[in-house]
Amino acid sequence: MGLVVQKFGGTSVGSAERIKNVAERIIEEKQRGNDVVVVVSAMGKTTDDLVKLADELTERPSKREMDVLLSTGEQITISLLAMALNAKEVDAVSFTGWQAGIQTEAVHGNARILNIEAERIQAQLKLGKVVIVAGFQGATEDGAITTLGRGGSDTTAVALAAALKADKCDIYTDVTGVFTTDPRYIKNARKLFSVSYDEMLELANLGAGVLHPRAVEYAKNYQVPLVVRSSMEREEGTIIEEEVSMEQNLVVRGVAFEDNITSVTVFGLKDPLTSLATIFTTLAAHHINVDIIIQSLTDQKTMNVSFSIKDSDLEETVKVLEENKAALSYEKVTSEQGLAKVSIVGSGMISNPGVAADMFKVLASEDIVIKMVSTSEIKVSTVIVKEKMVQAVEALHDAFELSSVPVIA
Amino acid sequence: MGLVVQKFGGTSVGSAERIKNVAERIIEEKQRGNDVVVVVSAMGKTTDDLVKLADELTERPSKREMDVLLSTGEQITISLLAMALNAKEVDAVSFTGWQAGIQTEAVHGNARILNIEAERIQAQLKLGKVVIVAGFQGATEDGAITTLGRGGSDTTAVALAAALKADKCDIYTDVTGVFTTDPRYIKNARKLFSVSYDEMLELANLGAGVLHPRAVEYAKNYQVPLVVRSSMEREEGTIIEEEVSMEQNLVVRGVAFEDNITSVTVFGLKDPLTSLATIFTTLAAHHINVDIIIQSLTDQKTMNVSFSIKDSDLEETVKVLEENKAALSYEKVTSEQGLAKVSIVGSGMISNPGVAADMFKVLASEDIVIKMVSTSEIKVSTVIVKEKMVQAVEALHDAFELSSVPVIA
Incomplete structure (x- = not known):
């Protein structure tokens, strides 16, 4: 009992x-x-x-x-x-x-x-x-x-x-569980038997939407086994727990995606030491959520930084940056709307460094240009044009053989 | 302040x-x-x-x-x-x-x-x-x-x-205050400047409906001055307090009334000592609210008792009395539906013993037969046929000059 x-x-x-x-x-x-x-x-x-x-x-x-x-x-x-x-x-x-x-x-x-x-x-x-x-x-x-x-x-x-x-x-x-990708868009989406807390966190943060990240974090901290399942249907759901036993061999466990993304680039920041902190503190103070951040030094003196936001935050972001131009000390701001983020998630990636390269290869073979890349230990995210989002997800879902693994239950 | x-x-x-x-x-x-x-x-x-x-x-x-x-x-x-x-x-x-x-x-x-x-x-x-x-x-x-x-x-x-x-x-x-009687039925109804807690209690119990008796009792116990007034209009309301100063000369302060009353009479109760207690304990156990109770010894051996209930409780009351006929030991039960209760209320009555008689005279002059009477220190209630209720209230309201006293404010 x-x-x-x-x-x-x-x-x-x-x-x-x-x-x-x-x-x-x-x-x-x-x-x-x-x-x-x-x-x-x-x-x-x-x-x-x-x-x-x-x-x-x-x-x-x-x-x-x-x-x-x-x-x-x-x-x-x-x-x-x-x-x-x-x-x-x-x-x-x-x-x-x-x-x-x-x-x-x-x-x-x-x-x-x-x-x-x-x-x-x-x-x-x-x-x-x-x-x-x-x-x-x-x-x-x-x-x-x-x-x-x-x-x-x-x-x-x-x-x-x-x-x-x-x-x-x-x-x-x-929904009946956590899927390899969104079944509303991708026919071959398959329900997972289990995922780890970390994988679920990445999937949740990437818009999979079944469970709130805060709840997953709490479950991870206290090692509470979670099961996501349907209230209407009787079929088994997806277990979220620390060690994922049954599908351990899967390097990539899911493909997440999200559209209505805008990328913003700030060029020619004069102070490489403090600029990053100043920009993102200022944006946070105006309640603008920034997702991916990419930064590269272009020459010895100035720096460029790119980041992604929601399309709906662009107007406010540009306004905030312009109002603080003197303090931030940069040359110009550009932006591109109508983008999408496509990510692969799986704890197997940690010990498998070629996974990101595999992802880029798949997208290249589909003629999809990658606008931004960001990686973590168990996730690779790319930003591409919105029109090719579903195509990219389907190709990745197939390439990583996510639909062909049988449900174990 | x-x-x-x-x-x-x-x-x-x-x-x-x-x-x-x-x-x-x-x-x-x-x-x-x-x-x-x-x-x-x-x-x-x-x-x-x-x-x-x-x-x-x-x-x-x-x-x-x-x-x-x-x-x-x-x-x-x-x-x-x-x-x-x-x-x-x-x-x-x-x-x-x-x-x-x-x-x-x-x-x-x-x-x-x-x-x-x-x-x-x-x-x-x-x-x-x-x-x-x-x-x-x-x-x-x-x-x-x-x-x-x-x-x-x-x-x-x-x-x-x-x-x-x-x-x-x-x-x-x-409503804008407490009235001498219900203004929806009686045109000459007048708003009172003040009433005492006890008068308000009798008025509330008699269906005046503005304030719940429990609240009035609480106010009386703790001597909290109450004011009843309109939330939409700005005019002064009615003060409810211990000593009513301004309209002290008024013997009768209001006429209350209520229809859909049934009178029930139980004839030939064999045990004058315990019958009353047994009847009303039994009715209370079945959640039947009894209002007026009148009892008279008809001869040395048996007793009759009459009481009033709501019309809607008649069926249940008869059922309860019949089920307990053996225990209650009575001869028969009769009832009359379609009655109304009309009461005059005023703390001035205490020192004015002729008020009840005045009330009966007014009703008699209107050809209204009184079916039941019940009196307390500040109230006289009569039960009459429903069809004559408004006529009785109007006659009493006029006879006790309730509409002619100016509002003092």
Whole structure:
């Protein structure tokens, strides 16, 4: 008999019918003899509706009050799910974030979990009850309600699994697992049996979108085994854990991609020593997210630096750079919009230095010009024109034989 | 500089526009130099919508989970109102019931407030902030969310006013005050300048409906001056306080009425000593509310008792009496539906024994047969046929000159 944490997202609890379906999944887990702690998000469009109400009142709602407002979304779901379980004669009890003992930083809208006082949950588990916890929320030491920001319910689930020493944490979602690449674009995409935390982190950061990086990091730190699986279908999902055993021979585990990328190049920076720090500090202060950064010294005196941003941030980026031209001391700025990022990810790369070269060869054979390259130990990212993104992903998916490996389950 | 508690009901906060209007009323009070604590209900139809969600899942939702669900309604309002005040550059902070330190019994759906730990509110008032508290809710010692049942937000406001030693508690509602009788039925109804707690209690119990009796009782116990007034119009409301000074000469202060009353008579009870206790204990156990009770010994051996209930409770009442016929030991039960209760209320009656007689004379002159009578120190209630209810109220309102006394303000 073990302890399983289950997490169901907003789509999975989007209606009374779906909440009943979730209750069934919980009961199945109970019938396997496990204790169950469930983490749920707000129902479907609830959060959007609440944001709309706030918008009618003010353009700049206080972050503290937004947390009070938005946290009602999950509170509605926990009570309804508890009722659905009670209706099926299963004892269940709901807890908001503060009731579950989830203590966070005093950062409204994007708090981190500091500690979980799990006694109240443990007492209810001992009574044989299913414990349902509101995801995405907690409270500060002073008792102010906080929310955890994007991916918050995933993080709640993983943090609870860690605090309760759960045997695993099942993330139920609207896909059946983690795929070698996005199945909506690439027909041959294959569901992975398992990936490592690091691989999942790179995939998540690259826009694979199934799990929030913060949740994966938390799971890695506390060695919580995660399973990503479908709330509607019964098939096995993808296990995320430290050591990936079954597909160890795979050098590349997935191909991730993302469009609407802009590359920006700043030419002729006069101060190679401090320019980099100054540019990116300035951009961060204006909330511009920079992804890839490439820098090369062109001659002894000046430096060029290129970086990638989202298309939508270009206007603001150019404005910020121009306003700070004197302080940054550069010659000119150029940019190119309409690009895409295509990356291969796999922990097997670490011991296999030719993988990046293989990737470049594949793209060259497809007549795809690489605009930028960035590498890490388990990832190679390239920036290319958006029009060739799907072509590039298909070619790489085939070349690294990602579709031909059978699912092991 | 004083402290004022303001309470706004669900209609007053039913839309973004109305919440902005409430913010204006709060700012007006602040500008008079007072500290302000605001208690709000859930927006208009929110509670109904939440109940509907629960109904889709189960016919018998757990009361604990209903409290978790319904308490989100006020939580939404407090955050929105705080945002509306912030948007007008007024510092405000919202508190749920548990954050405001409102401790209740562990009775879900109908809890009583046990204690208010007001330190957190006081600290925020010291910082010059408007404190907005969710009405109708609290938490048990164990941290479970509770709701206070009907009239809950009124009670929250009065309890906070008592705990904070506020100078007054303004109940903003959709009427402009307490009237001598219901202005929707009786044209000459006049707004009272003031009523005593006891008079208000009788009026509230008699269906005047402006304020919940529990809130009035609380106000009386803690001597909190209440003002009932309109949230939309600026005119003065009605003061509810211990000593009514300005209209002391008024023997009768109001005429209350209520239809859909049934009278039930149980004939030939064999045990005059214990029958009364047994009957009403049995009915209470079946959640049947009994209003007027009249009892008379007909001969030495048996007793008859009459009482009034709501029309809708008749079927259940007859069923309960028949099921317990052996234990209660009576001859027969009769009932009459389609009745109405008409009452006159006024603390001046205590020292004026002819008032009841005056009332009976007025009804007799209108050819209205009195079916039942019940009297208290400040109230005389009569039960008559429903069809003559409005006629009776108009005649009494005129006879006691309720419309001719000018408003003193």
